[in-house]
Amino acid sequence: MKYNIEKLNQIAQKVAEMVQEAIEDENQEGVLIGDVEMAMREGLREIGGQALKYFLENADGEVAAEIECACGGKLKYQRHREATIWSVFDKVTYRRAYYASCACGKGCAPLDQRYGIEPDKVTAGLAHLIALSGIDKAFEDGKKWLKEYLLFEVSENTIRAETQKMGELQRQAEVQMIAETQDEASLQKRERGPKREVTCLYGSIDAAKVRIEPRDEQEKAAENREKWRDLKAGCWYEGESVPKRQRSARQRHKAQREGTVLRAKNKQYFCDIDNAEEFGKLLWATGCAVGADCAKLLVFICDGAVWIWNLIAYYFPNAIQIVDWYHAEERLKRIAEDVFSNLNERHVWLEKVTEDLWQGRVELVIAACQPFSTKSELARLAVTYYGNNIERMRYDQFRAAGYLIGSGVIENGCKQIVTQRLKLPGAQWNLDGAILTAKARTAWLSGNWQKLVSARSLLPLAI
Ligand SMILES: [Zn+2]
Structure with a gap:
């Protein structure tokens, strides 16, 4: 927004004088810049509240004797x-024209409608900031943190409610997308319409456990109630090579081995x-939104859970399936630790078998684990795991084709959604609370927060 510079200067001078006077009045010695900043922020917040009041009161326009009712x-x-x-x-209190006496019994303040205001509620502008703390911090911490930024207190309940409203908006958007992509007529229309040109797209899916607390005595008493629920998370992304200058030490090391380093974008x-x-x-539904259904090349990188591969095979039968390299490699490390006490032997075995895996010689990896499968549970499970996923571990071919082979993206995503928020100390969730907070968080992580903010400005939500 552009403002008249001269007017701004005048106001700024007045604010400076006002702060100066306030400091002198309080006779404070040794006032430093931080004190001045704080005094100014407090003053500006009060000015903002007054200005908002004046703005709304001026915006009401002329009063009509009668207006149309929605009915x-x-x-x-x-x-x-x-x-x-x-x-x-x-808190801002303002006065505006109020209309009533329609036969339907409803009243109306046109100003509130025009600006999307719900009296006695949080405005969209404040909701945006509150929810931002709610997707990042335990509500209790968010309260303290927000007070430093906003200079006034917001209750934990308000933070929870506003965060979940954002999640609800995300859920509504998803419900809409699902309805459109499950409906044959919409799909056919989409088929005829312009297609998104996506050359190479990646997908990853993972799950993490979230503890759901019983909400009331009845839930507590219910038998067989599952306390730990799987939060399933997925991510669509594209690959790009990391420019030389931006490579981390680990990536430089990787570049030496692999020739190139890809990252998700x-x-x-x-x-x-x-x-x-x-x-x-x-x-x-989310796949259709990013063009996964018509991508020239679609690659899924996941850990081995069967339900994940089943979903991929059902919805995207032509996709290339890759078991995440880091999961596959990690298993070998754990087996080596389990079966070799001699460090040298452990190292020799691990190096050989990791190289075999890297070269896509999965049969050799299985053969190397087999002898330990009677004494090591890890080795026994690994034989099945590698056996079930042989074609998903042809890492030599995948590397030669230039594909990403690690699903760090979704691992990280699950961590960001679950560990870094839903599992924070002090976090207690009922099912809906966990889902909505997680959904709001995915919108933020995907760069779609502004869409939710806009939607929040538009509709007074009843939840
Ligand atoms: Zn009416």
Whole structure:
């Protein structure tokens, strides 16, 4: 927004004088820049609150004796009524024209409607900031943290409610996408429409456990109630090579070995706590949104869970399936630690078998684990794991084709969604709370936060 510089200067001078006077009045010695900044922020917040009040009161325009009611009837002007909102400048009370006496019994303040204001509620501007703390921090910590930024207090309950509203908006958007991509007519229309040109797209899916607390005595008493639920998360992304200058030490090392280093870009996360079938619909819907259904090349990098491969095979039968390199390699490390006490022997075995895996010689890897399968549970499970995934571990071919082979993206995504938020100390979740907070967080991580903020400005939500 552009402002008249001269006017701004005048106001700025007034603010400076005001702060100066306040400091002198309090007779404070040794005032430093931090004190001046704080005094100015406090003053500016008060000015903001006043300005918002004046703005709203001026924006009301001329009062009409009568206006149309949404029901088709007529509303008559009553009087100027007071309303209160919680804005980024704290509580603001203003007066605006209020109309009533329609046969339908409803009243109306056109100003509130025009600006998307709900009296007695948090404004969209404040909701945006509150929810931002809610997707990042335990609500209790968010409260302290927000107070430093906003200079007034917001309750934990408000933070929870506003965060979940953002999640609800994300959920509504997803429900819409799912409806469109499950509907035959919409799919056919999409088929005829312009296609997104995606050359190479990646997908990854993973799951992490979230503890769900019983909400009330009845839930507590219910038998067989699952406390730990799987949060399923997925990510769509594209690969790009990391420029030489930006490579980390680990990536430089990797570049020596692999020739090139790829990283993920344009990451789009999605998540839910639901069964595989329902999650599959979300996978398909989000996939259609990024053009996975018509990508020239589609590669899935996942860890071995069977339900994941089943969903991929069902929705994207032509996709290339790769078991995440780091998971595959990690297993070998754990087996080596389990079966060799002699460090030298451990090292020799591990180096050989890791190289075999790297070269896509999965049969040799299985053969190397086999002899230990009677004494090591890890080795026994690994024989099945590598055996079930042989074609998904042809790392030599995948590397030669220039594909990413590690799903660090989704690992990281799950960590960012689950560990770094849902598992924070002090975090207690009912099922909906966990889902909505996680969904709001995926919107942030995917760069779609502004869409939620815009949607939040538009609709007064009833949840
Ligand atoms: Zn009416």
